[in-house]
Amino acid sequence: xxxxxxxxxxxxxxxxxxxxxxxxxxxxxxxxxxxxxxxxxxxxxxxxxxxxxxxxxxxxxxxxxxxxxxxxxxxxxxxxxxxxxxxxxxxxxxxxxxxxxxxxxxxxxxxxxxxxxxxxxxxxxxxxxxxxxxxxxxxxxxxxxxxxxxxxxxxxxxxxxxxxxxxxxxxxxxxxxxxxxxxxxxxxxxxxxxxxxxxxxxx
Amino acid sequence: xxxxxxxxxxxxxxxxxxxxxxxxxxxxxxxxxxxxxxxxxxxxxxxxxxxxxxxxxxxxxxxxxxxxxxxxxxxxxxxxxxxxxxxxxxxxxxxxxxx
Numbered sequence: 001x002x003x004x005x006x007x008x009x010x011x012x013x014x015x016x017x018x019x020x021x022x023x024x025x026x027x028x029x030x031x032x033x034x035x036x037x038x039x040x041x042x043x044x045x046x047x048x049x050x051x052x053x054x055x056x057x058x059x060x061x062x063x064x065x066x067x068x069x070x071x072x073x074x075x076x077x078x079x080x081x082x083x084x085x086x087x088x089x090x091x092x093x094x095x096x097x098x099x100x101x102x103x104x105x106x107x108x109x110x111x112x113x114x115x116x117x118x119x120x121x122x123x124x125x126x127x128x129x130x131x132x133x134x135x136x137x138x139x140x141x142x143x144x145x146x147x148x149x150x151x152x153x154x155x156x157x158x159x160x161x162x163x164x165x166x167x168x169x170x171x172x173x174x175x176x177x178x179x180x181x182x183x184x185x186x187x188x189x190x191x192x193x194x195x196x197x198x199x200x201x202x203x
Numbered sequence: 204x205x206x207x208x209x210x211x212x213x214x215x216x217x218x219x220x221x222x223x224x225x226x227x228x229x230x231x232x233x234x235x236x237x238x239x240x241x242x243x244x245x246x247x248x249x250x251x252x253x254x255x256x257x258x259x260x261x262x263x264x265x266x267x268x269x270x271x272x273x274x275x276x277x278x279x280x281x282x283x284x285x286x287x288x289x290x291x292x293x294x295x296x297x298x299x300x301x302x
Contacts, residue, residue, distance in 0.1 A: 007298045010221065014291065017225035021233070021241050102237040 024103040024153045026095065028087035029202055032194025035080040039186035042076040043179060054132040054178045070126070091202075107152040114145035135178035139168030139185045154201070160193050211297075212290045214259050219244055219252045224287045227262060227279040234276050253277060261286055 118141020143164030150158025261283030
């Protein structure tokens with residue numbers, strides 16, 4: 001006769017399979033913490049070294065420094081992505097899972113549409129010189145993509161999306177504080193989220 | 204309350220079958236390769252368990268072509284859903300009754 005423990009194990013396995021096959025659970029808190037630190041470092045460099053402040057640059061913009069800021073932004077984005085993939089890879093491997101599985105593909109697909117639309121819009125605005133709108137828009141579209149992705153990973157990502165959208169909207173109103181809102185959203189909020197995730201799921 | 208293990212569905216005795224049903228309970232449809240990745244089993248093993256579940260009419264098969272390559276998708280039938288839920292309830296009862 002089967003032992004009691006077996007039934008509990010059966011149930012646990014069913015639960016884990018249902019979760020594993022519908023949600024990508026290998027996101028790491030460290031990725032959030034690091035992305036936040038990169039973002040804060042980026043804001044510091046942009047503001048102090050490239051004199052980037054979107055309200056002052058929009059009138060009589062210095063295109064040389066703007067190019068520097070764009071390159072900096074691309075570098076930070078790449079660094080954050082590579083870090084996120086690295087930590088997810090490590091976490092998935094620790095669980096004996098593949099990082100490139102149907103769930104992670106679904107997660108990426110759900111993020112791609114809002115991110116790409118936002119990215120293209122930002123490039124177009126950049127080309128046309130609407131510099132002050134870029135920071136709020138990046139927050140809003142990033143938030144939308146997180147909100148969408150929340151369906152295919154832990155629920156907290158949805159909340160993170162809401163916070164970013166909210167900050168983006170506030171930032172669109174208080175446009176002269178764009179850089180501060182951006183630093184809060186991409187920097188501080190990421191770090192808080194990462195620490196929370198780390199203590200909640202990784203210890 | 205007395206619960207008998209006879210009430211446990213024989214079709215779900217194997218871990219692979221239980222895994223297939225769990226994955227299909229959480230997803231509308233899944234193709235062969237996705238199931239294989241989730242369950243970590245060989246092609247032959249998975250295919251034979253899928254056949255078994257299909258025979259019980261617990262899962263349905265949908266065949267199509269993507270870029271001229273055959274693509275088989277599996278989904279849970281109403282019967283399968285009923286049986287799976289009943290199985291879950293029985294498991295819960297068994298655990299409670301043995302405490």
